[in-house]
Amino acid sequence: MNDLAVDVSLVVNGCPWSGALQPRLSLADFLREVLNLTGTHLGCEHGVCGACTVLIDGQPQRACSRSPSAWTCVKFTTVEGLEGPLIDALRAAFSERHALQCGFCTPGMLITAPT
Secondary structure (H helix, E strand, C coil): CCCCCEEEEEEECCEEEEEEECCCCCHHHHHHHHCCCCCCCCCCCCCCCCCCEEEECCEEEECCCCCHHHCCCEEEECHHHCCCHHHHHHHHHHHHCCCCCCCCCHHHHHHHCCC
């Protein structure tokens, strides 16, 4: 890492993570490329479409427009980290009713549905 790296400490899906990241790295790219959590999709990359939505401290937020400087001591939940009877029922209903269509924006919909 070079001198411009930002030290971050965070929790993703209940697992702590600390390290240094480049300030231009988006949360979506961090989740996909560093943690290999590919359920968070990138669509417009401008925070408009919602495909990259994750929970940040329990609130739905766009992951494509978040940079490491704002991540200190934050809790993130991705679609992979959703648990409980409500999300199980939503996943079953999406599958049963063919709500997935192409499936690209499904993670963002599942993240925001219970909130």
